[in-house]
Amino acid sequence: MSLVIVSHSKQLGEGLVKLLRQLAPGVDIHEAAGLGDELGTDATAIMAALQQCPNTHDILVFFDLGSAAMNAEMALELAPPSVAVRTRIVDAPLVEGAVAAAVAARSQLPLDDVIQQAEAARTMHKMLG
Amino acid sequence: MSLVIVSHSKQLGEGLVKLLRQLAPGVDIHEAAGLGDELGTDATAIMAALQQCPNTHDILVFFDLGSAAMNAEMALELAPPSVAVRTRIVDAPLVEGAVAAAVAARSQLPLDDVIQQAEAARTMHKMLG
Amino acid sequence: MLTLETLQAFIQAYAARLAELCTVLDDLDNRIGDGDHGTNMARGFRTAADRITGETFADLGALCQAVAMALLASVGGASGPLYATVFMRFAQSWKDCTNVDFEQVARGLASACEGLRARGKAEVGEKTLLDVWTPASEALAAQPDENGMRAAVASATKAALASRDIPATKGRAAYLGERSVGTCDPGSISSAVFFEELADATVGGVTKTSWQT
Amino acid sequence: MLTLETLQAFIQAYAARLAELCTVLDDLDNRIGDGDHGTNMARGFRTAADRITGETFADLGALCQAVAMALLASVGGASGPLYATVFMRFAQSWKDCTNVDFEQVARGLASACEGLRARGKAEVGEKTLLDVWTPASEALAAQPDENGMRAAVASATKAALASRDIPATKGRAAYLGERSVGTCDPGSISSAVFFEELADATVGGVTKTSWQT
Ligand SMILES: Nc1ncnc2c1ncn2[C@@H]1O[C@H](COP(=O)(O)OP(=O)(O)O)[C@@H](O)[C@H]1O
């Protein structure tokens, strides 16, 4: 399984990928973040990130804001069907969802379980007690 | 009102602050992220960020992971009571919660409404339809 | 009639107009969004205009496809995938044509509206550019000729200004809910400008709004 | 008895021991967390040890407060605020004392456990360092003398190894749930080492575990 992080901010995307790699070494993680030095997303960069994922992998895309999701959907339409068919855009909190997914992917849980854990991050309380 | 972003990653924290400042210019936003060049959080840096906020402001703290919340609580205990009493740690998705709070703070909504909007970001769907 | 030449001229004119209106649009977006709509659109259409300058295209489809790809990689915000979708729908509608009549233009616009709805999961009345695209496209469809083109501009302008009075329920402005009432939707304004320039390039003599909203 | 000197020696010895065990602890944390527990603890206690080296402290309270502050700014992970809390509780318990007997040590440990529970919102049995701190502290409280100190080490060691058999419900390992069974909690292991070194500094002659878990 591969994860792709889509964010308006290059720094945010890169920082999150480093955090994820620490807790899920071995999981294939990419980012498509920022529009050059500006805040924004770029469907062609997202498509390129999808194509960097090994062609046997399911791909989960996480995003920061609604417009990033629109660009991710655009990327899926532009990507070869063989890539698109393996890709799912996950509507989950960016950091919390990707952390949960990375941990689950590292344990090689089945795709649906990984997605379910990412979506469950919505309701998870990070501050306990 | 001031926002403080606590993250294990300096890059993530800085990137998020830039994103927030774009959508909420004029709102006072700080970060306390990373531990030097390492991934981690630092209660003394969080306390310093709290003390950078104007002393008339309520302060909302957003964080990435549970251990960051522990360090934020630690910072609150170390900070002067005059700072601590104005500060709330918000258990909301980091990016989505801070975005909602920044927009609300920019509109000068009352504190409780800002917190409520941040917490509501949990259940908000970013991908529509 | 829309030809390869008029469509190219339109892209150039729209890019120039967006550059002029950049701060007006940024200011609107600043009030109910993140303040970058003018910058995004001006950068995107500048990139598209530069990309097609001096190039020759076999047909309108190829030209529209090139514009779509340029926008995708350069706009950055919500308007990027939305306008890219518009031009991809144009490309499909006008495939293999070097010029199209107003009926075909109307069909292209209708298809663009459908694309926008699907991309943004929005309906008319949510304070998005759909509020402009829908009535403007319908005006041309009702009367697919030069007068219809002018009617499209009139209804686009009216709808763009009317966006001021409703709350946003889609896009970033939706975070503000009722607080977005009182500011025009920036994407609706830039869309009205789109119709002004499209009409000016195809039928000429369009009076341009100053958009000091 | 715990004196300024033995407490300083303990910090140095624990820092050295953590440096030795750094990869063992990182490897455990790598299996059920993010792989940094050894690095965090070794860095934190190295910083604390360096901070207190060559300094003179008026009392155990001042020494423990200095250690707490050093840990806060250098550990980085969950163990930072947790161990800082431990030393702040020690500082309160042993305020104005230059040495304390084992009853007072036991009271300090009990207060530290209370602090850990409050900080981590954890109870015994959640596969956290509390699983070690609680029985070890109780062992000393039950018998506040040299033998009690050795009993504390024994129960700490036992609890640390027993952490292997339960699922985590707090901390990062909780993401794994049942999948965390089969790996010892890294924070429990480093805590058992804490008790080994504390006992060695105060009563001597403690056999150190190799922790090749
Ligand atoms: N879901 C949507 N459906 C249709 N149009 C939308 C949607 N979201 C945003 N828009 C349009 O996009 C415009 C904002 O574009 P822009 O500022 O360039 O992007 P962003 O909001 O990502 O910064 C809005 O004014 C609105 O007209």
Ligand SMILES: Nc1ncnc2c1ncn2[C@@H]1O[C@H](COP(=O)(O)OP(=O)(O)O)[C@@H](O)[C@H]1O
């Ligand atoms: N909520 C908690 N309560 C008590 N102890 C905890 C809690 N969360 C984590 N721990 C302890 O902290 C250890 C992990 O520390 P460390 O790896 O340094 O921090 P992090 O998990 O932030 O990377 C765990 O092994 C566990 O013993």
Ligand SMILES: [Mg+2]
């Ligand atoms: Mg914008």
Ligand SMILES: [Mg+2]
């Ligand atoms: Mg934007």
Ligand SMILES: [Mg+2]
């Ligand atoms: Mg760790």
Ligand SMILES: [Mg+2]
């Ligand atoms: Mg860590």
